[in-house]
Every structure is written in C-alpha cells, then in structure tokens.
Amino acid sequence: MPQAPLRLLDLxxxxxxxxxxxxxxxxxxxxxxxxxxxKSALEGEVQSRAREMFSYHRxxxxxxxxxxxxxxxxxxxxxxxxxxxxxxxxxxxxxASIIGTVLKKGxxxxxxAPAYYGQLELLRAVGxxxxxxxxxxxxxxxxxKWERALKAKPKxxxxxxxxxxxxxxxATLKEEGRTKLVEICRQAGVPILEDDIYGDLLGRSRPKPxxxxxxxxxxxxxxxxxxxxxxxxxxxxxLPGKWMEAAADRQCRQSIHGAxxxxxxxxxxxRSGRMEGHLEMLKTVYAKRRELAGGILARExxxxxRADDPGGGYMLWVxxxxxxxxxxxxxxxxxxxxxxxxxxxxxxxxxxxxxFRLNCARATPEDLARGVGIFCEVLKAESGRSGARKSxx
Ligand SMILES: Cc1ncc(COP(=O)(O)O)c(C=O)c1O
Numbered sequence: 001m002p003q004a005p006l007r008l009l010d011l012x013x014x015x016x017x018x019x020x021x022x023x024x025x026x027x028x029x030x031x032x033x034x035x036x037x038x039k040s041a042l043e044g045e046v047q048s049r050a051r052e053m054f055s056y057h058r059x060x061x062x063x064x065x066x067x068x069x070x071x072x073x074x075x076x077x078x079x080x081x082x083x084x085x086x087x088x089x090x091x092x093x094x095x096a097s098i099i100g101t102v103l104k105k106g107x108x109x110x111x112x113a114p115a116y117y118g119q120l121e122l123l124r125a126v127g128x129x130x131x132x133x134x135x136x137x138x139x140x141x142x143x144x145k146w147e148r149a150l151k152a153k154p155k156x157x158x159x160x161x162x163x164x165x166x167x168x169x170x171a172t173l174k175e176e177g178r179t180k181l182v183e184i185c186r187q188a189g190v191p192i193l194e195d196d197i198y199g200d201l202l203g204r205s206r207p208k209p210x211x212x213x214x215x216x217x218x219x220x221x222x223x224x225x226x227x228x229x230x231x232x233x234x235x236x237x238x239l240p241g242k243w244m245e246a247a248a249d250r251q252c253r254q255s256i257h258g259a260x261x262x263x264x265x266x267x268x269x270x271r272s273g274r275m276e277g278h279l280e281m282l283k284t285v286y287a288k289r290r291e292l293a294g295g296i297l298a299r300e301x302x303x304x305x306r307a308d309d310p311g312g313g314y315m316l317w318v319x320x321x322x323x324x325x326x327x328x329x330x331x332x333x334x335x336x337x338x339x340x341x342x343x344x345x346x347x348x349x350x351x352x353x354x355x356f357r358l359n360c361a362r363a364t365p366e367d368l369a370r371g372v373g374i375f376c377e378v379l380k381a382e383s384g385r386s387g388a389r390k391s392x393x
Pocket of ligand 1 (some may be wrong): 195225
C-alpha cells in the first residue's frame with residue numbers, strides 16, 4: 001500500500017523521545033528562551049493591566065502589541081502605522097489568513113523549491129497549481145528567473161517566498177535583487193507573500209525585508225516571534241495591505257482574536273529593549289552549532305553531497321545523490337537513535353536529488369556531533385548500496 005504523505009500534524013506530534021537525538025524537527029531549543037525577560041514582562045502586565053489582559057479586545061490585535069510591532073518594524077526599515085498590523089496566531093496564522101483571502105482553487109502560485117512544508121500544505125488545501133523556482137545557498141535565483149516564472153501563462157495570482165534564510169534551503173534573497181523583485185512583481189501585477197520568520201537570525205546584519213521597498217500594495221508581509229522569542233507565545237502578524245479588512249474578517253470568523261495575555265506579554269517584552277541583545281546571543285550560539293555540525297559534514301559526507309552554511313539560523317540543508325535513498329536513510333538513522341527529516345516534504349513536485357534538513361539547535365553539542373556523525377555513516381552506507389545496485393543493473 002502506498003505510504004500516506006507526512007503531514008505537518010504528524011511532524012508536530014512526533015514525540016520528544018529522550019532516547020532519540022532529534023535533528024528532524026524545525027523547532028528552536030527551549031534552552032535559549034529569554035525566560036527571565038518573559039517572566040518579568042508577564043508579571044508587569046498582570047500588575048498593571050489585568051483587566052484589559054483577560055478581556056475580549058479588538059479582533060486585529062491588542063493596541064499595545066500593534067504599536068510595539070510598528071516600532072519593531074521601523075528599525076528593520078519598514079514604516080507602517082499600528083492599524084496596518086494584523087496580529088495572528090503565529091506566522092502560520094498570518095500565512096493562512098493571506099493565502100485564504102487572496103487565492104482560490106485553480107489559481108497558479110509561484111513558490112520556492114524547496115519551500116516550507118507549512119506553506120505548501122496551506123496552498124494545497126486551497127487547490128492551487130504550483131510553478132516553482134529553485135533556490136539554494138549560493139545559488140539564489142537572480143530576479144530574471146522569478147520574472148520568467150511570473151510571465152509564463154497562466155498568470156500567477158501570488159508569489160510566495162521566505163526572503164531570508166528560507167526553510168529548508170537556507171537561501172537568502174540577495175540585497176541587490178530585492179528592489180528588482182518587488183519592481184518586477186509590481187509591474188506584473190502579482191502580489192508577493194513574504195515570509196520573514198527567520199530574518200532576525202541572519203548572522204550579518206539582516207537585509208531589509210522586501211516590504212521595506214514597497215508601500216504595501218505589492219508585498220504582503222508575514223512573520224512571527226516563534227523562532228526568535230518563544231514559539232509557545234503563538235504571536236505572529238501580517239501586513240495584508242488592501243486585504244486587511246478581508247483578512248481580519250476571515251480571522252475574526254475563525255477565532256475572534258488571539259490569546260490576549262500572550263499579546264500583552266509580547267508587547268511588554270518588545271518594549272523592554274531586550275530583544276536585540278537576545279538576538280545577538282541566539283546568533284552567536286547558532287553560529288557555533290552550525291560550525292560544529294558543518295565541520296563534521298564537510299569531513300564525513302559521501303562524495304557528491306554538500307551542506308552549505310546559510311550564514312545564520314539553526315538549520316543545515318544537505319543535498320546530493322539519488323532521491324530514492326531518503327526514506328531508507330531516515331529509517332536507518334532512527335534505528336540508530338537519530339531522527340532526521342528527508343527533504344521530499346519540502347517540494348511541490350518530487351526533488352531531483354536526495355536532501356535532508358538537520359536542526360543544529362535542539363540537541364546538546366555532544367549529541368549534535370554524535371547525531372551528525374551517525375547520519376553521515378548511514379548516508380555513506382546507503383549511497384554505496386544504491387551505487388552498487390546501479391552498477392549491477
Ligand atoms: C518559513 C516558516 N514559516 C512559518 C512557520 C510557522 O511559524 P509559527 O510557528 O510562527 O506558526 C515556520 C515554522 O517552522 C517556518 O519555517
């Protein structure tokens with residue numbers, strides 16, 4: 001019987017078995033949460049604003065949070081008013097409200113290959129047709145590749161891109177290409193859904209989001225604080241531009257609004273001025289983890305495979321070889337106590353080469369080194385086997 005495709009639901013349910021070194025899940029480590037700052041943010045808000053904090057509020061989000069987000073965006077080069085911000089349940093909520101508002105069944109969408117599987121699932125649920133542009137670290141497509149995809153028939157309704165440290169490829173759109181991409185889309189009349197969830201984790205100073213080069217008529221922006229502050233807050237937001245009313249209406253019908261204590265707490269954290277220092281700490285830790293895992297991969301990966309450092313974030317994308325071995329590698333790694341995720345789920349169509357995403361942040365440095373070592377051994381054995389099978393045929 002053919003295997004049912006893996007869903008986001010299955011991945012999120014995967015148990016945190018302490019016996020398994022988990023390099024599979026794309027989630028950050030709880031070891032690096034800014035717990036003290038969050039605790040004082042919560043305590044301060046409960047002391048001073050308990051009545052507002054535990055009541056219904058405006059469906060678009062609590063005013064203090066929308067104002068704090070406006071200020072957060074300003075230092076990232078994006079100038080908006082607080083009432084242009086729609087607070088959502090994580091970045092997933094932001095993506096869902098925009099995708100659900102802008103697209104309908106049968107529409108064509110241009111997206112990355114590979115792309116975050118949550119984006120692909122949301123797009124598949126609407127019933128869109130995919131047109132993909134390949135992205136990889138060091139091989140970011142120049143704007144003309146996007147232009148070709150935009151100009152092909154039928155005309156796409158949306159372009160979806162994770163502009164910085166894309167998940168899983170790690171690719172970051174080049175700074176000089178950003179204005180061009182926005183301009184091409186503006187001329188073609190195709191809006192961009194920019195997912196910027198990893199933007200703050202780029203090691204060097206982050207490039208301005210695409211939204212910084214637009215007034216909101218072409219770029220619809222989505223992000224969250226899940227990868228930088230705390231995923232459990234479930235605080236994300238979108239800048240849906242002219243679709244604000246429709247997106248807010250849609251969200252209100254589904255949930256009225258998000259969890260108010262989380263919104264007040266996030267607002268207080270952002271106001272506390274501790275965000276930028278926290279980001280510096282994360283970038284330093286993640287760079288060390290990538291260096292550790294990357295060093296082992298550089299020495300131990302079988303010939304034909306590569307894992308380029310994305311320059312930020314906590315994931316490495318390993319690719320090369322025949323795609324047929326991915327499931328066997330995943331199984332054999334798990335038998336040896338290491339969970340890795342095969343890259344097939346990140347593609348709208350089948351990938352042309354084997355690929356795996358490794359999370360370097362969740363395991364301790366010792367477990368990370370052991371896990372990556374085992375992964376390389378399994379990959380070597382399986383690529384040898386598939387090579388041997390090929391030469392016999
Ligand atoms: C590119 C991308 N967008 C969105 C999300 C979902 O984020 P959130 O947990 O804030 O819903 C993720 C999570 O891994 C992601 O990698």
